[in-house]
Amino acid sequence: MSAIDPASCSYEEWLHVGMALQHEGYPYEVWEEWSRNDSARFHEGECVMKWKSFQGNSDPVTGATITQMAKTRGWSSKKKSEPDRALEWDSVISDVQIVDTHYLEAEKEIKEPEDWDQMGDMIAYLNAIFLPDDIVAVSMQSYEKDGRYVPSAGTYQLTAGHFVEQLKKYKLKAQKGEMSTNDAIGYAMGDYDPNAGAWIRFNPFDGQGVKNINVADYRYALVESDSMAPGLQEELIRKMELPVAALVFSGKKSIHAIVHIDAANLTEYKERVQKLYDICKHNGLMVDDNDRNPSRLSRLPGVYRNGHKQFLMATNIGKKNYAEWLGWVESLNDDLPDPESLASVWDDMPDLAPTLIDNVLRMGHKMLLAGPSKAGKSFALIEMCIAIAEGTKWLQTFQCQQGNVLYCNLELDRASCLHRFKDVYTALGIAPEHLQNIDIWNLRGQAIPMDKLAPKLIRRAAKKNYTAVVIDPIYKVITGDENSADQMAHFCNQFDKIASELHSAVIYCHHHSKGGQGMKRSIDRSSGSGVFARDPDAILDMIPLVVSDSKKTPYDEEADRASGAVPAPAFRITGTLREFPSFPPVNLWFRYPVHKVDDTGLLKMAAEEGSLIDLQARGRKAGNAAKKSEKEKRIVELEDAFKILSDNGKPVDLEAMAQYFDVSQKTVRTYARESEKFTIGENKVYRK
The missing domain is CATH 3.30.70.1790 (RepB DNA-primase, N-terminal domain)
Structure with missing residues (x-):
């Protein structure tokens, strides 16, 4: 209210200030004290008299009226450090500035027409x-x-x-x-x-x-x-x-x-x-x-x-x-750039954004790491953070440019997250020489929708010069229905805001949809709307591999027996990239707490879980098991029939056995051959 001079208000505006104050629960003295600043029009007792006449209505004057009156007089609610807010699709753009009132040059009075019709x-x-x-x-x-x-x-x-x-x-x-x-x-x-x-x-x-x-x-x-x-x-x-x-x-x-x-x-x-x-x-x-x-x-x-x-x-x-x-x-109010002629830049092309992960991701771009539950996606992202911080290779394959990274932890409690970073550093055998390059924002239990989180993240990160922001996992902050294309487009737009405001890469992980994924393209495996697959500049997809029981895994067998470890799960990483050509698939073992590249060649020919090869192999195994079960069942039934039809262990006529099972004599001979306990001779069934 200090920004509003009551002398500049019309009578209606003066009344609206009083109505708004009453609606918001203020005493009439606040209105009266403010009104005194207009000495030419202020009359003692007028405020309290008007105050008593305010009866309220179904469309009341609220505090927002006072706020708007203050804004039109130059007042701003934003603190100096607060960035401009992002508008929703259905936001009312009422604060757009069309006219700079400081430069109006109009005559104050209107000239009446002389020759008036x-x-x-x-x-x-x-x-x-x-x-x-x-x-x-x-x-x-x-x-x-x-x-x-x-x-x-x-x-x-x-x-x-x-x-x-x-x-x-x-x-x-x-x-x-x-x-x-x-x-x-x-x-x-x-x-x-x-x-x-x-x-x-x-x-x-x-x-x-x-x-x-x-x-x-x-x-x-x-x-x-x-x-x-x-x-x-x-x-x-x-x-x-x-x-x-x-x-x-x-x-x-x-x-x-x-x-x-x-x-x-x-x-x-x-x-x-x-x-x-x-x-x-x-x-x-x-x-x-x-x-x-x-x-x-x-x-x-x-x-x-x-x-x-x-x-x-x-x-x-x-x-x-x-x-x-x-x-x-x-x-x-859109702040969009004007179109530019290609001819104007043909001989002076702008520099491409620097590469953050060689042949995979540039600065200011977005990357999605997708995979099934319990594939170690979070560990893979922590390995990436360490590789960026130390300037080493990620997954022993992708060289990372050294820089600062912010890891947004939405899932683990603070202690578990910090221990996990230390465990991964130790397992990788990398000296922690640049720990100052990694910031961890622990938000478990405090996660908010992404459209609310993004401006808070940008505000905290604006002065840190991060080369990458990692958000793990996104299901904690999804805004809307993940199967809705328009809602997920709005959700993914938040990553664009972070990337453009901070000039850093935005990296996040998401889970596969349910069921086997081997029959799908890697771009279509993420759960929810197809927006997830088409929005990022780089998609790295982790799919489980089916490793035959007869094939050895790269384990220290003695150490594994001592620790009770189970065979390591195996994964294949493929890339769908917008800025670079696709890289050869990378086959990995997840040896807790890190991923190790398969250098034995064992996984090169391994089938992807849910692929046609995997399904066919599973079908053969299932068929063989069914056949074995049926054979064992027939042997038991043959023994029961012999006990019923035999006179104290004497041979049973083949015809009688066939009538008992309601099959041909040839079929009974087949049953007997499957069993090691019976034989057939002279049209009789004998126990061996």
């Missing part, structure tokens, strides 16, 4: 605002109340076409000298009081009344300010390129701009008017909030008002409609 103004206004069949509500008559002229309900059953015809008819009579202009207006529109002027409602009606419910089409809103010089109002309206259908001088201290809103219903009308008013206020046009109703009266041009002319200043200025205007406003 009163009825011509009325005709032009009606044609600009209405269609011929639109029902128009006009208030020509008025009455005095408390020293003010108040318009009557007027007429609201006649069309714009009717009024235009009448105006043309009687204007011709006036031109012929058959009657005065004043009488001609009276015959065409109705008699009016030149001391009061005349009014018209700028939206068409249904002919049943003049309330909001009677508005037939929500086409226009009124933009008016009583707290600014009329000349400045006009200058701002024109510089903001408001989509004005008609611009009217009120004959006193304001301009009435009839602005396209083009709303489908009352709800949309309210939303659009609020956005319009917010943008106007932010650019210095102090709009009267009382004018927001679609049934509001406005000044009718072509009449006198207390010795001054209510005249039509312009029609159809600014943008053509609301949509075009809002698109233009948003374009002023």
Whole structure:
């Protein structure tokens, strides 16, 4: 409130400050103390009297009104260190700066026309605002109340076409000298009081009344300010390129701009008017909030008002409609670069971003490491952090440029994460000579959605000159449904913001979808929307390998038996790269806590889990097992049948055995051959 001079406020604004304070729970003394700063208008006791009259309503004035009033006077809520905020897709861009009010050069007063065509103004206004069949509500008559002229309900059953015809008819009579202009207006529109002027409602009606419910089409809103010089109002309206259908001088201290809103219903009308008013206020046009109703009266041009002319200043200025205007406003705030000609840079190409991981990833780009659960993805990322910090090879394969790295730990508790880094350093056998190059941000239990985390991360990292930011894992911070393309596009856009703001690579990991992945392309294995596969500049995919039990794994057998270790899981890493050609697959063993490249060649021909080769091999094994089980079952059944049919262990007729099983004698012979306990001779079954 200290940024708002009460002397600069209109009466309505002064009341709104009081209403907002009451709504937010402040005592009236706050309003009164602030109001004292306007010594010319302050009256003792007035604040408390008005305060008691505030009864509240369904659409209350809130503290946001005071905030907006302060912003229009140059106040900012942002601290010096706080970066600009990222707007959501559906954000209301009400704080876009269109006009620099410090450089307005307009005359403060409006010059009235000397050669004035009163009825011509009325005709032009009606044609600009209405269609011929639109029902128009006009208030020509008025009455005095408390020293003010108040318009009557007027007429609201006649069309714009009717009024235009009448105006043309009687204007011709006036031109012929058959009657005065004043009488001609009276015959065409109705008699009016030149001391009061005349009014018209700028939206068409249904002919049943003049309330909001009677508005037939929500086409226009009124933009008016009583707290600014009329000349400045006009200058701002024109510089903001408001989509004005008609611009009217009120004959006193304001301009009435009839602005396209083009709303489908009352709800949309309210939303659009609020956005319009917010943008106007932010650019210095102090709009009267009382004018927001679609049934509001406005000044009718072509009449006198207390010795001054209510005249039509312009029609159809600014943008053509609301949509075009809002698109233009948003374009002023997009900060997008202009297109450039390829010819202008052909002989002087810009330098490519430096490489962070040789033949894989550049600075400022994004990389996704994808794999199944428990594949050691986090360990692989920690190995990468160490390789970047120390300037060594990652996975004994990819050379990393030395630099600073931020590891965002979203999953492990702080102690476990720190121990894991030390364990990996030790297992890799790398001397920890550049530990200062690794920062760890432990956020377990404190993770927030990525669109909220990104600005906080950028703010903390802005001065650290990180070459890479690692986010592990992303499922902890996913914003929205991971199967929704548009929501995941919004989510992935946060990585772009981090990369562009910090000029660092953004590296993150994600899990595979359920089931075997060998039959899928590596780009399609990540769980959720395909956006995950198409957004990063580099995708490194880890898929499990099927290693035959008969093949030895590279283990120290004696040490393994002592530790109780199980055979090491094996993985194959492939790359889908935007900036570099694909690299040969890298086959690895995960020997906790690090990955070791297979230098034995054992994994070169290993099948990927879920691949056709793997599935066929599993099918053969399953078939063999089924056959073995069926054979064992038949042997048992043969023994049971012999016990039942045999007389104290004597041979059983082959025919009787065949009838027992309901099969041919040839089949019984096959059963017997499968068993080591029976033989057949002379058409009898003997126990050996």
